[in-house]
Amino acid sequence: MIASFLTPRGSMAIAVVFAILLILALSVFFLYTRQGYISGNRAAPTHISGQIIVDPDHPRWFKYHEGGPFFMCGPGDPEDFLYRGMRNADGTRTGDQMALIDKLKGTGANSIYLMAVRSHGGDGDATHNPFVDNDPGKGVSTAVLDQWESWFKEMDKNGIVIFFFFYDDGAKVWNTDDKVGGEEKNFIDTLVNRFEHHKNLIWVVAEEYSEAYSKERISNIAAEIRSSDDYDHPVAVHQTGGLIFDFPDDPNIDQFAIQFGANSPTELHNAMVTAWENASGRYNLNLAESSVANGNLDRKGKWAAAMGGSYVMILGMDIENTPITELEDCGRLVRFMTSTNFYEMAPHDELKYAGTEYVLALPGKSYIAYASSLPESGMVGLRNMAEGAYDFKWFDPASGETVTQQNVTVSAGDKGWVKPSVIGSEVALYIKRVDMATGSVNKDLTSPTTAISKDFRYDDSSRWTEDSLAVWAAPDPDDSLLFITHKKGKVDIWNLKTNKIVNTLTGFKSANGVTVDQLENAVYVTDPLDRVVKKYFISALVAGDLSPALTFGGDFAQAPNPMGVTVYHDEGSFVYVTYNSKGQIGMSESYVRVFKPDGAFIREWGVGKVELESIKADDDNKVILVADESNNLVKVYRPDGAFIQDFGVGVFGGEAPDAEGIDIYECDDDGYIIVSDQKVNEFVIFDRKTYKSLARFKVDTALDTDGIALTQASLFNYPDGGFFAQSSNAYVEGVSWSKIASATGMTICMNGVLGP
Structure with a gap:
């Protein structure tokens, strides 16, 4: 036998056997990966070019x-x-199916809401199913599926989404409790395999699912759809009312198909914003059944929902009796949105100004502002604009009229603009910054041999209490503030022009971590001994109200002590907090926990039996940086908690190395990461993109530094921005950023923007 394999013919046999084994191995691997996750992440699927998929970079869309x-x-x-x-x-x-499709063609409206089974308890009669002789025991009719295919082919060719429900509300063919039985599995697989080749397809498990199914059964059906679908089309579930999705973390469900009625477009918009906040980036929103004041959703209602972060499907829009103009309203909305980078934005109505009603924004970079009824001389406006050059696109939702304006110079602050005369009273304005990346970031840095001299010292004359720092860059630079926490239970607030304390927050057992949310103009402070996080609005602090607006984060039995805090912005705002167990560091698990700005807990992940404190969100690169003080390195995570890598291994020095405070110097999405090397009284500069160590520097008399902070705003005492370092737990040193840049070769990027 062995000798025969050594002949030429035997060599061929070996090749054949090897090929068969390889095919079998790949098949097993494929089947395994199609079932869910490898190392916590969904396996990379095979898609059809042009197919609708979940955006891997922006899973809300x-x-x-x-x-x-x-x-x-x-x-x-x-x-x-x-x-x-x-x-x-x-x-x-x-029937008139092809006529309905023909009516949609060319309007831009791009969906039809349809169902496979409407019998067996659904809203249809006993013939509303695809079974042979309408008998589930006889299997699915090939003739029926062939006819469906003719309609779906025409829809797909014209970009019309096949919004395909397996079951109508109340429809239940097989009573198998929470399981998917053999007959149902065959039914699902047959439909999926027959229609999965279409590009414009979204599977929907059931309408108002709870009328007939348990959550477990729906999850199992979704898993079967995903397993059978070779191209990984999105999967949705429709619920009976409500804005909280029952399947937020199900790996096989991608869309919340919402049923919601409202009394006005504004109420509908606010509901979608609430649903957006509830989603926390985990799934897509589709207002699949909507109405306003017991009527169909008009154009203003469609825009109100879209500006809340949702797709829009209109209840009662049956096509047959729908005026062409209403279909074209949808088409104009689709055309406008897809001409923008809406998928990078989030609802930010707090930025509305002048006549603006709703705002989608990626603050500092791009905005969509909408007004439903603007007077002829009225203005569309936005708050907190960054100075720069922007392209404007004015759009009339009623007519589709468009006016573009390029390289519009905008000064900083709250700004408004008068609409062009050809644009009607209903207005959408897309603004995108165009002067963002016109240079390069120097990575060939030098480590200066001498310490950089401080410019100012912030010293309240107390000793051994200071810990963490944060800067608020005010719209009027002279009002900018430096927050310094004290372990003995207070937060000093310094004015960065006068360099004097203007207020002190008390009521802490031990104030530790602090961060400022520049978008919300809020400050968060952790109290590890009281086991809570406190939130303050800066407007209230300036007015003299020093009480917290919110206290949260104190409901954890394991690792109950909050330490560091940061705010991450990506299609919404999220508060990330590190948690340790005081007195048990190194013996019990530490955590990163995620909250909404209203204090609602979202999720957590364990980091190991290590000491955690400093944490920093990198919005542009969509990562969370966590200082691991036990292993003297920095951990990089995705916002969902998936581990990416460590960096700084072996970089931090001293007899007991300690990576401490972290901050980011932004140059668009590039720049530098600064980390305190506490035991050698230095600050390490890392490449923001590669995490490579580039250089290090010292600040004279900045010793044993824990917390650091920086600002890239031009302030009275820091015209090129400033760097702040806590020293010996006793005071804080302030240094003009221009000194650091001159000594190291770092690129200066004012306001986080890479200049020419």
């Missing part, structure tokens, strides 16, 4: 694979689309 962004606005009816017309003997129909 869908996109076209190898293409641009996807936005949906269209009919949320007719539910009986597949069963319109007289039934033929073979189960096919003599």
Whole structure:
């Protein structure tokens, strides 16, 4: 036998056997990875070019694979689309389906809401299913699926989404409790395998699912759909009312199909913003059944929902009786949204100014402002604009009229702009900054041999209490503030022009971590001994109200002591807090916990039996940096807690090395990460992109530094920005950033923008 394999023919046999084994191995691997996750992440699927998929970079939204962004606005009816017309003997129909598709063509409205099973307790009659002779025991009718395919092919060719429900509300064919039985599995697999080749397809498990199914059954059906689908189309679930999704972390469910009625567009918009906040970046929103004041959703209602972060499908828009103008309203909304970078934005109504009602924004970079009824001389406006050059795109939602203005110079502050005369009273304005990245960031840095001299010292004459720092850059630079926490239970607030304490926050057992949210103009402080996080609004502090607006984060039995805090912005704001167990460091697990700005807990992840304190969010690069003081390095995580890498291994010095305070110097999405090397009284500069150690520097008399902070705003005493370092737990040293840049070769990027 062995000798025969050594002949030429035997060599061929070896090759054949090897090929068979390889195919089997790959098949097993494929089947395994299709079931869920490898190392905590969904396995990379195979997609069709141009297919609708979950946007891997912005999972709140869908996109076209190898293409641009996807936005949906269209009919949320007719539910009986597949069963319109007289039934033929073979189960096919003599209905108006193709006429409805033809009516949608060219309008830009891009969806039809349809259902496979409307019998067995659903809203249809006993013939509203695809089974042979309408008998589930006989299997699915090939003739019926062939007819559906003819309609789906035409929809797909014209960019109309097949919003495909397996089950109508109340429809339940198989009573198998929480499990997917063999007959149901065959039914699902048959439909998925027949139609999965379509690009414009979203699977929906069930309408108002709780009328017939448990959560467990829905999750199992979704898992079967995902397992059977070779191209990983998005999967949705529809609920009976409410804005809290029952499947927020299900790996096989990508969209919350929302049912919601409101009394006004504004109420509808606010509801979608609430749903957006509840989603916390975990799934897509689709207002799949919507109405306002017991009527169909008009154009202003569609825009109100879209500006709240949701796709829009209109209840009662049955196509047959829908005016073409209403379909075209949807088309204009889709066309406008897909001409923007809406998928990078989040609802930011706090930025509205003048006549603006709703705002989507990636603050500092791009904005969509909407006004439903602007007077002729009225203005569309935005608050807290950064100085720079912007492109403007004015859009009339009623007519589609568009006016573009390029390189518009905008000064800093709250700004408004008068609409062009050809734009009607309903206005959408897309603004995008265009002077962002016109230079390069120097990475060839020098470590100066002498310490950099301080410019100012912030000393309240107390000793051995200071810990962490944060800077608030005010709209009027002279009002900018430095927050310094004290372990003995207070936070001093210094004015950075006068260099004097203007207020002190008390009521802490031990104030430790502090961070400023520049977008919300809020400050967060951790109290590890009281086991809480406190939130303050700066406007209230300036007015003399020193009481916290919110106290949260104190409900954890394991690792109950909050230490460091940061705010991450990506399609919303999220508060990240490190937690240790005081007295048990190194013996019990430490955590990073995530909260909404209202204090609601979202999720957590364990970091190991290590000491955690400093934490910093990098919004542009979508990572969270955590200082691991036990292993003397910095850990990098995705915002969902997935570990990416460590950096700084072996970089931090001294007999007992200690990586402490972290801050980021931004140059658009590039720049530097600064980390305190506490035991050698130095600060290490890392590449923000590669995490490579580039250089280090000292600040004279900045010793044993824990917390650091920096500002890239031009302030009275720091015209090129400033760097602040806590020293010996006794005071804080302030240094002009220009000194550090001159000594090291670092690029200066004012306000985080890379200049020419």
